[in-house]
Amino acid sequence: MKKDVQAERAVNELEVKKRGQLSYIWFRFRKNKLAMLGLILLAVMALICITAPLYLSYEDDVVTQHVMEKFTKPFSAGHILGTDHYGRDMFARIVYGGRISLTMGFAIVALSLLIGGTIGAIAGYYGGVVDNILMRIMDVLLALPQILMAMAIVAVLGTDIKNLLIAMTIANIPKFARIVRSAILQIQGQEYIEAAKACGTKDPRIILRHILPNAIGPIVVQATLQIAQSIISLAALSFIGLGVQSPQPEWGTMLSEGKQDMMLYPFVVIEPGLAIMLAVLSFNLMGDGLRDALDPKLKN
Numbered sequence: 001m002k003k004d005v006q007a008e009r010a011v012n013e014l015e016v017k018k019r020g021q022l023s024y025i026w027f028r029f030r031k032n033k034l035a036m037l038g039l040i041l042l043a044v045m046a047l048i049c050i051t052a053p054l055y056l057s058y059e060d061d062v063v064t065q066h067v068m069e070k071f072t073k074p075f076s077a078g079h080i081l082g083t084d085h086y087g088r089d090m091f092a093r094i095v096y097g098g099r100i101s102l103t104m105g106f107a108i109v110a111l112s113l114l115i116g117g118t119i120g121a122i123a124g125y126y127g128g129v130v131d132n133i134l135m136r137i138m139d140v141l142l143a144l145p146q147i148l149m150a151m152a153i154v155a156v157l158g159t160d161i162k163n164l165l166i167a168m169t170i171a172n173i174p175k176f177a178r179i180v181r182s183a184i185l186q187i188q189g190q191e192y193i194e195a196a197k198a199c200g201t202k203d204p205r206i207i208l209r210h211i212l213p214n215a216i217g218p219i220v221v222q223a224t225l226q227i228a229q230s231i232i233s234l235a236a237l238s239f240i241g242l243g244v245q246s247p248q249p250e251w252g253t254m255l256s257e258g259k260q261d262m263m264l265y266p267f268v269v270i271e272p273g274l275a276i277m278l279a280v281l282s283f284n285l286m287g288d289g290l291r292d293a294l295d296p297k298l299k300n
Helices: 002-019 021-030 033-050 058-063 090-126 128-142 146-157 161-187 191-198 203-239 251-261 267-294
Strands: none
Touching (some): 021 033, 033 090, 033 267, 090 128, 090 161, 090 203, 090 267, 146 161, 146 203, 203 251, 251 267
16 A cells, blocks of 8 residues: 555656656645645735735834833734733734835845855856955855844944845855855856857856756755844844834834833733744745755655
């Protein structure tokens, strides 16, 4: 019976392979239950955050203070997650804070991947002096802890979302440069790359059309995991006052505002803390699932 099930799975996998690479990756990803849990969790959180203006008022629920209703307990009438020390609705602030955290996480990784990937692609493809110069610069940046570099840049530029995005992007560039360079070095000597060069194909086209698509696996996995790390770093900077500033809602800012009242009203820190945990967990589960799906040597 067990052999029949394995044979049926093998046949299904072969059929999916014939449909194309993306179908095969999705087929392997779906077999990972934890990865699908992460995807569903992220989709639910994203849907709640995207549709927030349809059922929540930013001015009334998030920004306006209702001091007479401060520290309303969770599951009270009109406040499913209670209110903070200013009487602002915790659910609304967590949802709108998620809009900032998730958007910033994606934006930071997208910009870091674009800039760092370009640097890594140039260094890995051309090698020699170009590689040495670019990678030594990346080594200098990597010598500084990511969070400390971001803190230093924000301290110089000022504390607003634009400067925070710049700081976090710069701090993440070296990591993606290293990953892309490593992936290109593994593929560059393949016969189809040499054939493309022999045909007179220009270098940018070789990198974009032939090298990067075949090195996309580790890059996508790292990008997914780095979004989770960016959300944590963003919350940490906001917690110490170098990130998103109140009254704008952000999970780290909410933790900072609630820490003085956490002994009497623990929900004011537990709820944004759980939001951070669930967001990071979803990306980590997806990252592990993508790693398994993109690596044919790993069998589910």
